[in-house]
Amino acid sequence: MAFLKNLVLALSSSLLALQAFAFDNGRNDNVAVYWGQNSYGATHPSDTANFQKTLSAYCQDNAIDAIPIAFMNVFFSIGGAPEINLSNICSSNSGVFPGTNLANCQFLAADIKACQARGKIVTLSMGGASGAATFTSDAQAQTFADTVWNLFLGGSSSTRPFGDAVLDGVDLDIEGGGSTGFAAFVARIRSHASGASKKYYVTAAPQCPFPDAFLGPVLNAVGFDAVYVQFYNNFCSVASGGSFNFADWDNWAKTQSPNRNVKIYIGAPASSTAAGSGFVDAATLGNLARTTRSQFSSFGGVMLWDASQAFANNRYDLAIKNALTSGRAAASSVAEHNAHAGTATVKSSSVKTASAAPAATKTSAAASSVKPSAIESAEAPHSSSKPVEQAPAKNSTEKADTDGARKFSRFFRL
Numbered sequence: 001m002a003f004l005k006n007l008v009l010a011l012s013s014s015l016l017a018l019q020a021f022a023f024d025n026g027r028n029d030n031v032a033v034y035w036g037q038n039s040y041g042a043t044h045p046s047d048t049a050n051f052q053k054t055l056s057a058y059c060q061d062n063a064i065d066a067i068p069i070a071f072m073n074v075f076f077s078i079g080g081a082p083e084i085n086l087s088n089i090c091s092s093n094s095g096v097f098p099g100t101n102l103a104n105c106q107f108l109a110a111d112i113k114a115c116q117a118r119g120k121i122v123t124l125s126m127g128g129a130s131g132a133a134t135f136t137s138d139a140q141a142q143t144f145a146d147t148v149w150n151l152f153l154g155g156s157s158s159t160r161p162f163g164d165a166v167l168d169g170v171d172l173d174i175e176g177g178g179s180t181g182f183a184a185f186v187a188r189i190r191s192h193a194s195g196a197s198k199k200y201y202v203t204a205a206p207q208c209p210f211p212d213a214f215l216g217p218v219l220n221a222v223g224f225d226a227v228y229v230q231f232y233n234n235f236c237s238v239a240s241g242g243s244f245n246f247a248d249w250d251n252w253a254k255t256q257s258p259n260r261n262v263k264i265y266i267g268a269p270a271s272s273t274a275a276g277s278g279f280v281d282a283a284t285l286g287n288l289a290r291t292t293r294s295q296f297s298s299f300g301g302v303m304l305w306d307a308s309q310a311f312a313n314n315r316y317d318l319a320i321k322n323a324l325t326s327g328r329a330a331a332s333s334v335a336e337h338n339a340h341a342g343t344a345t346v347k348s349s350s351v352k353t354a355s356a357a358p359a360a361t362k363t364s365a366a367a368s369s370v371k372p373s374a375i376e377s378a379e380a381p382h383s384s385s386k387p388v389e390q391a392p393a394k395n396s397t398e399k400a401d402t403d404g405a406r407k408f409s410r411f412f413r414l
Contacts, residue, residue, distance in 0.1 A: 023065055023121045023168075025201065025225050025263060028293050029324035030301035032066035032203075032228055032265060033058070033310060033317055034125065038087035040308035043273040052088055052308040055108060055122070059115035063318040065301070066226075067115060068125040068171040068203070074132040075144060077101045082147070084161055097159040102151075106163035113165050121168035121201060124152050127175060135181025144181075145188035153189075154196045169193075169201035171228070174214045183221035190222070201225045205267065205303070208236040210248040219252070223259030228303035230267040232278030238268055238288055239278045246292050246299075253298040263300025266292060270310035270317065282316050286323025293324075 024030075038052035058064060074083035081100035085091040090105035097104055112122050126148075127133040135141040149155040152167045170189060172182060186202055193200035204219060205228040206212030212219070219227065229249055231238045236245040249264045268285055269275035280288070285302070293299040302320050304310050310317040 022119050025300070026261075028263075028299050028301065029321075030065040030263075030265075031063060031317060031321050031324070032068065032226075032301065032303040033064045033270070033307045034068050034070045034303075034305050035307040036070035036086040036089070036125070037306055038089070038308050039274055039306045040271075040312045041088060044312070047312075050308065050312040053311075054089060055111035056114045058307045058311070059111075059118050059120055061318070062118075063315070063321040064120060064307075066121045066123070066201075066203075067307070068123045068173075068205075068228075069167070070125040070306070071128040071173065072124055072126045072133070072148075073128040073130045074101075075126075075134065081159070082144075082151075097161075100159065102159060103161060105161045109163035109165040112162055112167070116165075116168070122165075123169040123171050123201060123203065124148070124167050125171040125173050125205070127173035129175050131176035133174060134177030135185065138181050138184035141181030141185040142188045145185045145192070149189065149192045153200060154192065154198070166198070168199070169203065169225075172202075172204040172215060172218070174204075174218075176214065179214050179217045182215075182218040186218070186222040186224075203228060205230060208232075208234050208245060208249075208267075210236075210245060210252065220256055221258070223257070224262050225259070226263040226265060226300055227253075228265045228267045230305075232267065232269055232275045234278070237278030238266060238285060239280050244288075246296060250296040250298045262298065264296070264298045265301050265303040266299075267303040267305070270304040270306060271313035274305050274309040282314075282319035282323070286320055289320070289324060 035052070035055060035058060041048070041051040044050065055067070055069075058067065069084075069086065072082050072084045077083045077100065079100040079102075081097070081102040083092060083101050084103050084105070086103070086105065090103050090108065092101045092103050095104045096102055115122050135144065146155075148170065150157040151160055152162065153169070154166055172186075174182065189200070189202060202222075202224050203226045204215050204224050206215040206219065208229050208231045210216075227249065229246075231244065231246075234240075236243050238244055246264070246266065253262050253264055254260060266285075266289055269279045272279045289299075289302050301324065304317055304320065307317070
C-alpha cells in the first residue's frame with residue numbers, strides 16, 4: 001500500500017509539473033520571439049559566431065514561450081506547393097521535394113519537438129515582405145488551408161517540410177496583396193482544429209497604425225488567439241511617447257474582436273539593428289510592458305524580432321521575461337539559462353526599471369533585421385545596397401542569407 005501511495009503521489013506531482021510547463025495563452029507575461037530569418041547575420045555579416053542557430057538552441061530555458069517560424073513566404077510556387085525560407089538554416093537552396101520548390105527541412109523535426117517538450121508553442125508564420133503570400137478568392141484560401149493543415153499541422157502528407165513534427169498553429173504576417181481570402185483561410189484551419197486532439201493557435205502580426213491596412217478586415221472577421229502588434233517603424237512605436245497606441249488595440253480586443261479573450265502583445269525589436277526605428281533598451285521596454293499590463297487587461301506579453309538579435313544583444317529576451325515575471329521566477333530563469341548555456345547573465349542595467357518609453361520594433365536597418373521575406377532582394381527604403389542571397393545551410397556558422405533584410409520595407413507602412 002505504501003508503494004501504491006508513493007506511486008500515486010509521484011504521478012500527481014508529475015502531472016502538476018507538466019501542467020505548469022504547458023503554454024498558457026491566458027497569461028500576461030508571455031514572450032513570443034520570431035525565428036528563421038537570421039536578422040543578426042543580415043546586419044552583421046562578419047560576426048558569424050552570433051548568426052542564427054538551429055531552433056532548439058533558443059529553447060534551453062524559460063525565457064521564450066512562443067516561437068513563430070518565419071517564413072512561409074510564397075503560397076503558390078512550382079507544382080502548386082508553397083515555399084518556406086529559413087535563411088541560413090534551411091531553404092530551397094538546401095534541398096527541395098521533387099517537383100516543387102518546397103524546402104525539405106525534416107532535420108528540424110527533433111528541434112521542434114524538443115522546444116514543444118519544454119512547454120513552448122512553435123507556429124508557422126505566413127507572409128513576410130515579399131507580397132507573394134496572397135489569395136484570389138475564399139475558395140482558393142480554403143483549399144490552401146487544407147494544404148497547410150496537411151503539410152505542417154495535424155494532417156498528413158508525403159512532403160511534410162518538418163517531417164513528423166506537428167506545429168502548434170499559424171501566424172499571419174501579411175504585408176501586401178490585400179486581405180482577400182484570409183478570413184476564410186483562418187476559418188478553415190479552425191474547422192480542422194476543432195476535432196483535433198491538441199490545441200492549435202492562430203495569431204497575427206499587424207502594424208500598430210489602427211486598423212492595419214491588410215489584416216484589419218481579417219481581425220474583425222474571425223477570432224485570433226493573440227495579436228503581435230508591431231509597435232515600431234511607425235509613428236505609434238514604443239519609442240514614440242504619447243503616440244504609443246496600445247489603447248486602440250485594447251479597445252478593439254474588447255469591443256470588435258470576434259474573440260473577446262484575444263491577447264495583445266507589444267511587438268518590439270530585440271536590438272537597435274533589428275528595426276529601422278523604435279528600439280528601446282530592455283529596461284525601458286520592460287517598464288513600458290509592466291505599465292501597459294497594469295492598465296489593459298488584454299495585454300498578453302511581448303513579441304520580439306528576432307531570436308538571433310535577442311541572443312546577440314545580451315539575451316534581450318531573457319531581460320524582458322525577467323521584467324514581466326520578476327522576483328523568484330526571474331532569478332530561476334537566469335540561473336537556468338547560465339546552467340544550460342554557460343553564457344554571461346544579462347547586464348543588471350538591462351533589467352532595472354526605467355522610465356516608460358515606447359518599445360521597439362521588428363524591423364532592421366539596411367541589411368535588415370526586420371522580419372524579412374526571405375528569398376528576394378532587399379527592398380529596404382533606407383538600405384544603401386542590395387543584399388546578396390546566400391545558400392542556406394544547416395551550419396549556423398555559414399554566411400547569412402541576407403534576404404532577411406527585406407522585411408525592412410514592411411515596417412515603414414504608415
